[in-house]
Amino acid sequence: MVEKLAIDSTLRCDVLVIGAGGAGLRAAAQICEEKPETKIIALTKVTSPQKSHTTTAQGGMAAVDPKDSEDRPLFHMFDTWKGSDCSSDQNVIKKVCETGWEEVVWLERHGMHFSRTEESRIAKRPFGGHMLNFGEKMAFRACYEATRTGKGIMDTVWDECLKYGVNFIGQCIATELLFEDDRCIGAIIFRFPEGKFKAVLAKATIIATGGKTRMYKVSTNCRGNTGDGLAMALNAGLPVMDLEAVQFHPTGIIGPGILASEALRGEGAILRNKDEEPFMERYAPTAKDLAPRDLISRSIITEIREGRGLFNEDHNAKHVWLDLRHLPKEVHEKKIQEIESFFRRFVGVDPVTELCPVAPTAHYQMGGIPTNEYGDVQRDADNIVPGLFACGEAAAASLHGLNRLGTNSLLELITMGKVTGRQVVEYLKDAKDPEELPPNAGNITFGQFSTYLKAQGNENYADVRDTLRQTMMDNVGIFRSEKPLLEAIDKLKELRERAMHIPMSLTSLQANQDLWQIWELNNLITVSIIIAQGALARKESRGAHFREDYPVRSNEFNYHTLVYMQEFNKISFGKRPIDMSLFKAKGERYEMFDYIERKY
Amino acid sequence: MSKPYKITLEINRYDPDTELSWIQSYTVEAGGILRFVDVLRKINDEQDSTLAWASSCEHAQCGSCGIIVNGKPLLACELLVKDAVEQFKTHTFRLRPLTIAPVLRDLIVDLEKAYERVHKAKPYLIKPAPVPQEGDEYRISQEKLETYIEATQCINCFCCATACISSHHHFIGPNATMANIVRLMDPRETAKEERMEILYREDGVYRCHTSRACSFVCPKEIDVSHFLALGKEGRF
Numbered sequence: 001m002v003e004k005l006a007i008d009s010t011l012r013c014d015v016l017v018i019g020a021g022g023a024g025l026r027a028a029a030q031i032c033e034e035k036p037e038t039k040i041i042a043l044t045k046v047t048s049p050q051k052s053h054t055t056t057a058q059g060g061m062a063a064v065d066p067k068d069s070e071d072r073p074l075f076h077m078f079d080t081w082k083g084s085d086c087s088s089d090q091n092v093i094k095k096v097c098e099t100g101w102e103e104v105v106w107l108e109r110h111g112m113h114f115s116r117t118e119e120s121r122i123a124k125r126p127f128g129g130h131m132l133n134f135g136e137k138m139a140f141r142a143c144y145e146a147t148r149t150g151k152g153i154m155d156t157v158w159d160e161c162l163k164y165g166v167n168f169i170g171q172c173i174a175t176e177l178l179f180e181d182d183r184c185i186g187a188i189i190f191r192f193p194e195g196k197f198k199a200v201l202a203k204a205t206i207i208a209t210g211g212k213t214r215m216y217k218v219s220t221n222c223r224g225n226t227g228d229g230l231a232m233a234l235n236a237g238l239p240v241m242d243l244e245a246v247q248f249h250p251t252g253i254i255g256p257g258i259l260a261s262e263a264l265r266g267e268g269a270i271l272r273n274k275d276e277e278p279f280m281e282r283y284a285p286t287a288k289d290l291a292p293r294d295l296i297s298r299s300i301i302t303e304i305r306e307g308r309g310l311f312n313e314d315h316n317a318k319h320v321w322l323d324l325r326h327l328p329k330e331v332h333e334k335k336i337q338e339i340e341s342f343f344r345r346f347v348g349v350d351p352v353t354e355l356c357p358v359a360p361t362a363h364y365q366m367g368g369i370p371t372n373e374y375g376d377v378q379r380d381a382d383n384i385v386p387g388l389f390a391c392g393e394a395a396a397a398s399l400h401g402l403n404r405l406g407t408n409s410l411l412e413l414i415t416m417g418k419v420t421g422r423q424v425v426e427y428l429k430d431a432k433d434p435e436e437l438p439p440n441a442g443n444i445t446f447g448q449f450s451t452y453l454k455a456q457g458n459e460n461y462a463d464v465r466d467t468l469r470q471t472m473m474d475n476v477g478i479f480r481s482e483k484p485l486l487e488a489i490d491k492l493k494e495l496r497e498r499a500m501h502i503p504m505s506l507t508s509l510q511a512n513q514d515l516w517q518i519w520e521l522n523n524l525i526t527v528s529i530i531i532a533q534g535a536l537a538r539k540e541s542r543g544a545h546f547r548e549d550y551p552v553r554s555n556e557f558n559y560h561t562l563v564y565m566q567e568f569n570k571i572s573f574g575k576r577p578i579d580m581s582l583f584k585a586k587g588e589r590y591e592m593f594d595y596i597e598r599k600y
Numbered sequence: 601m602s603k604p605y606k607i608t609l610e611i612n613r614y615d616p617d618t619e620l621s622w623i624q625s626y627t628v629e630a631g632g633i634l635r636f637v638d639v640l641r642k643i644n645d646e647q648d649s650t651l652a653w654a655s656s657c658e659h660a661q662c663g664s665c666g667i668i669v670n671g672k673p674l675l676a677c678e679l680l681v682k683d684a685v686e687q688f689k690t691h692t693f694r695l696r697p698l699t700i701a702p703v704l705r706d707l708i709v710d711l712e713k714a715y716e717r718v719h720k721a722k723p724y725l726i727k728p729a730p731v732p733q734e735g736d737e738y739r740i741s742q743e744k745l746e747t748y749i750e751a752t753q754c755i756n757c758f759c760c761a762t763a764c765i766s767s768h769h770h771f772i773g774p775n776a777t778m779a780n781i782v783r784l785m786d787p788r789e790t791a792k793e794e795r796m797e798i799l800y801r802e803d804g805v806y807r808c809h810t811s812r813a814c815s816f817v818c819p820k821e822i823d824v825s826h827f828l829a830l831g832k833e834g835r836f
Contacts, residue, residue: 046656046662047664047710047712048756052662056657056659108737110725111724111783116740116741117742119739120742145752148661148753152752162719163722163724170711222657222662223656258658259659345678345680346635346659346680460645461645461649462646505648505650508616510616511652511704513650513653
């Protein structure tokens with residue numbers, strides 16, 4: 001017997017933050033500091049913000065220290081532009097790179113435990129694609145806390161919000177955005193423990209739901225990274241941008257694909273094939289093992305395809321080696337000991353004496369909900385949605401374009417989180433309280449949930465999930481081309497249909513894991529078809545998006561892809577121009593910010 | 601390829617709709633390299649989709665998947681089948697939810713409630729020390745940082761609080777206490793008096809009976825009892 005679905009009660013607040021990870025809570029902290037009386041509700045899918053996916057980021061946060069006599073924000077801007085394969089927005093690049101160090105100091109002043117130099121200052125390490133003087137040699141630009149920089153950041157922003165009394169609601173999802181005319185006025189939320197739907201009416205709403213690579217068989221992402229925020233925005237008729245750009249991290253630990261940070265290569269680890277040849281020297285003669293991630297992931301797959309990879313029987317998977325044996329004792333014991341423990345624990349390999357098995361793993365979405373450089377969500381290239389903001393991995397402003405450099409994500413979520421918080425404070429000045437619950441509130445949510453609860457048929461959740469993850473890995477992964485993409489789209493349509501016929505073994509709303517997972521699965525399928533359709537439409541190769549049938553970058557595609565989809569697979573495309581303001585300003589070395597050739 | 605294991609999991613079930621609880625037994629064939637989270641997923645996929653359990657990152661970074669296996673609180677994501685067989689010298693495992701918070705369903709407990717303990721310990725810098733120059737970082741020597749950095753690895757999985765003989769009664773618990781001690785040791789914190797009040801109050805560190813169970817079970821291998829001892833001694 002399925003209960004009648006209804007809104008149990010309505011909460012009111014000034015700001016609703018959907019997703020209490022690094023970006024969402026940096027935004028909330030900014031609002032608290034500027035306007036402490038603001039009433040904020042922050043939702044998280046997990047039990048505490050401390051358990052957000054941000055906490056798993058390992059290597060570092062890029063920022064140019066003004067005390068560094070060799071490095072300059074201009075070099076960082078160039079690296080980001082080049083790393084993106086000329087597809088990120090230069091207004092955002094400038095803003096983020098110029099304010100990075102301020103944010104490092106903010107974190108330090110709020111209690112983050114950065115690793116230190118012998119002079120007791122914040123220590124830095126090199127990272128892929130970050131170089132001095134327009135690509136000359138490696139820069140030391142990644143500030144870090146051992147190999148748990150994400151945890152340091154997450155703890156710090158969580159602490160700050162705790163201090164100001166932000167109201168956290170855990171084990172909770174947002175299922176539907178609410179609108180008063182064009183203005184966003186909150187969301188419908190659903191809490192796992194008691195299984196009740198509530199409406200939250202807010203003057204401003206921030207989407208910061210993070211990434212979504214759980215549709216890939218091998219992924220670094222946590223169990224709940226299922227594209228919920230993107231699906232919610234799409235259902236509201238809003239666009240998503242550049243979803244075809246999925247970052248595969250080169251060094252996932254064989255098996256489930258647990259992240260083995262680029263920090264390992266930053267500290268000197270070397271990738272080797274089955275002949276133990278350091279093969280990156282052939283693909284990127286200057287940057288070698290610290291070339292950008294897209295390039296290294298493709299190199300690894302090429303090695304494997306050409307017969308120079310290895311095979312792990314336990315995990316039934318191909319891989320290459322990551323060699324850490326030559327690193328000094330001090331590095332093993334202090335700087336990377338936590339990641340090394342993953343190799344020992346999950347694959348039984350001792351990195352001090354043995355080679356470590358690694359293969360690319362789906363890691364990050366460069367695209368997301370399009371915003372301007374202030375964090376306002378865009379309806380199209382020229383118009384924003386009043387009252388709705390987005391930041392972090394869920395959003396695309398876009399700092400990363402079609403490929404992100406390592407350590408630029410933590411930088412982005414903190415700087416853009418702050419910028420978004422600031423923009424919300426501005427918005428709140430004239431924003432009125434939403435009057436009442438819109439009459440159609442809950443329609444989308446109850447439509448979905450009653451379909452899941454009443455589903456009849458003999459489809460199996462695990463089978464649909466696994467087919468989805470295998471299809472995306474095989475057909476919409478690192479190398480793409482037209483035929484496999486078309487096949488994937490057909491398959492996704494079929495999976496969508498099958499997902500509607502998975503009978504629910506438990507129809508209670510209380511702590512119903514099945515119901516929660518079916519909702520997530522549908523979000524994953526929704527987002528997957530957009531990745532596939534975007535990949536099919538972008539007939540070129542740029543950054544992390546590589547088409548074997550169109551292997552070079554084409555000026556014809558110098559734009560961001562916008563996609564709208566309110567009904568499954570009824571897609572309409574839009575475009576957003578790439579911001580070239582650094583190039584157009586004709587400042588120092590502006591020619592480097594043109595559509596340049598990308599070699600490492 | 602390593603040989604598959606045939607293991608039996610005897611799991612505490614609880615249904616909040618009927619308020620019934622029972623023990624259910626599942627026999628699973630699983631590869632030795634599978635983690636316990638993979639085994640639980642396998643049970644969901646092949647035998648019983650209603651069995652509820654929690655996890656998030658699944659590589660010991662978030663502390664969402666704590667359970668009790670044969671009496672020991674641990675993270676289900678980092679216990680491999682072959683290691684479990686070796687460590688517990690059995691193929692039968694008794695799985696129970698953590699005892700530190702109310703059970704929501706089966707193996708899922710309401711960690712939000714447990715977190716209230718950590719909130720009470722004020723894990724943030726209450727009053728940060730000024731820096732000589734605005735915009736500069738506070739200088740902390742490697743040696744100083746070394747004295748407390750281990751404790752900052754805590755992910756609040758509440759395995760220690762579950763194992764602790766005192767934290768089910770009046771003690772705020774080892775992890776929450778350690779969060780306070782970290783800030784007492786942090787040279788940037790100036791609100792030392794307020795922190796000492798928290799440390800030595802009724803639910804504070806003197807409730808600890810020094811069983812050292814916390815250090816024994818910590819999945820992050822933090823010597824929690826060392827930090828609690830520093831707290832008792834007042835040596836920050």
